[in-house]
Amino acid sequence: MSFAEAARTVGISTRTGERWRNGRGASGRIKAYPPINAAPIAEPTAPSRYLRETDRIHIADRLQEKATIRAIAAELGRSPSTISREIRRNGTVLADGRWHYRPYSAQRRADARRPRPKLGKIGQNPELHDFIQSHLALRWSPEQICHALRRRFTQRPEMRVSHETIYQALYSQGRADLRRELTQALRTGRARRRPRRQADRRRSRAVKNMVMISQRPTEAVDRSVAGHWEGDLILGRKKHSAIATLVERSTRYLMLVHLPDGYNSAAVRDALIATVSTLPPHLKRSLTWDQGTEMAAHHGFSIATNVPVYFCNPGSPWQRGSNENTNGLLRQYFPKGTDLSTHTPEDLLAVAAELNSRPRKTLSWETPAERLHKLLAA
Incomplete structure (x- = not known):
C-alpha cells in the first residue's frame, strides 16, 4: 500500500501517520518517540516456561x-x-x-x-513462623507440623503450608524464613540437603536354628493383631555401647532396653527377657530381628518368655520397617559417634515417652500411646 492508503486503512490522518513513521522530537513536556520502523528489541525465539x-x-x-x-x-x-x-x-x-x-x-x-530470592509464606506470617519454629524445636518433623496446622487452623488457609515449604525455608540459600540452626532438630540433623544414598550391603551372620520371617503368622504380616514386635540395636561410639529397641508393629509403640553390660548374646537375652516380661500376655506374640550375632541366644529368650523369634533375610531392612524408622528417630536423641553407656534407664524411659507421644502419619496422626491405650481399654 501507499502511505496514504495505509493511513486510511488504520484509521488515522496522514499527519499522525507521518509522526508514527518518522518519530517525534521532544517538545516541552512531550517526550520523544522513536520511528515506527526502528529495529525493535528481538525477543528470544526459544521456548520459555x-x-x-x-x-x-x-x-x-x-x-x-x-x-x-x-x-x-x-x-x-x-x-x-x-x-x-x-x-x-x-x-x-x-x-x-x-x-x-x-x-x-x-x-x-x-x-x-x-x-529471587524473596520472602516466603512463612516469613510473611509471624504467627505461622512462630508455630513452626516452636514445633521444630520440639523435634517434630515438617510433615507432622503440616498436619498439625491443618487440624488446628481448619478455617484459616493462610496458616497452612506443605512440608516441602518448611524444608525450603530451612535449606534455601538467601531466605531468612527460619533459623538455619533448626536443621539440627530434624531427623538427619544435616545442614545441607542431599539425595538418598544406596544402603551398604550387609553381611549375613551365622545364627543357629533360625526360624525365617516367611514362617511368621499372617496376623503379624498385616498388623491386624497387636503383640508382634520388631527389634534391633543402635550402636554407640566405636561400637562399644548399644541400646536395644523394640517397636510394636500394630501401634508403633516403642520400648528401649538398657544394656549396661554390653551387647553380647547373653546380655541381650537377659535384658530382653526382663523387658518383655513386663508386658501383658496378649502383647507377647512374636519378635522379629535381623541376623545379628547378638540374638544367638534367641532359643533361651523364647523358652523364658514364650515369644518366638523370627529372623529377616540378609540385607532386607524393609522387613523390619517400623523398627528401622524408629531407630532413625532415635538418632536425634542418641547421635552417632556418642557413648550410649552414659544414658540411664530413666533417660531411656523419657525418650521413649516423648516418641510415643508424637503423632504418626501411619496412625492417622494419632500417637502410639493413644493407639495402645485404646487397645488396652478394649
Whole structure:
C-alpha cells in the first residue's frame, strides 16, 4: 500500500501517520518517540516456561474477541490453566467494577514478582513462623507440623503450608524464613540437603536354628493383631555401647532396653527377657530381628518368655520397617559417634515417652500411646 492508503486503512490522518513513521522530537513536556520502523528489541525465539509480552498481547486481543481460554491456550501452545492463572493474577479491576486484562500492566506485574530470592509464606506470617519454629524445636518433623496446622487452623488457609515449604525455608540459600540452626532438630540433623544414598550391603551372620520371617503368622504380616514386635540395636561410639529397641508393629509403640553390660548374646537375652516380661500376655506374640550375632541366644529368650523369634533375610531392612524408622528417630536423641553407656534407664524411659507421644502419619496422626491405650481399654 501507499502511505496514504495505509493511513486510511488504520484509521488515522496522514499527519499522525507521518509522526508514527518518522518519530517525534521532544517538545516541552512531550517526550520523544522513536520511528515506527526502528529495529525493535528481538525477543528470544526459544521456548520459555514464562509468558512473554507478545503472549500477553495475544491474550488481550483474543479476550477482546471473546475467545475461550482453551482456544487461546491452544494458539499459544500452553496449558489452559496457565492462561487462566495469568488472567486471574495479572488482570485489573476498572473503576466501574469490570475485570479487564491489560498486557503491558500484566507484564510489569509479572516482572516485579520474578526477582529471587524473596520472602516466603512463612516469613510473611509471624504467627505461622512462630508455630513452626516452636514445633521444630520440639523435634517434630515438617510433615507432622503440616498436619498439625491443618487440624488446628481448619478455617484459616493462610496458616497452612506443605512440608516441602518448611524444608525450603530451612535449606534455601538467601531466605531468612527460619533459623538455619533448626536443621539440627530434624531427623538427619544435616545442614545441607542431599539425595538418598544406596544402603551398604550387609553381611549375613551365622545364627543357629533360625526360624525365617516367611514362617511368621499372617496376623503379624498385616498388623491386624497387636503383640508382634520388631527389634534391633543402635550402636554407640566405636561400637562399644548399644541400646536395644523394640517397636510394636500394630501401634508403633516403642520400648528401649538398657544394656549396661554390653551387647553380647547373653546380655541381650537377659535384658530382653526382663523387658518383655513386663508386658501383658496378649502383647507377647512374636519378635522379629535381623541376623545379628547378638540374638544367638534367641532359643533361651523364647523358652523364658514364650515369644518366638523370627529372623529377616540378609540385607532386607524393609522387613523390619517400623523398627528401622524408629531407630532413625532415635538418632536425634542418641547421635552417632556418642557413648550410649552414659544414658540411664530413666533417660531411656523419657525418650521413649516423648516418641510415643508424637503423632504418626501411619496412625492417622494419632500417637502410639493413644493407639495402645485404646487397645488396652478394649
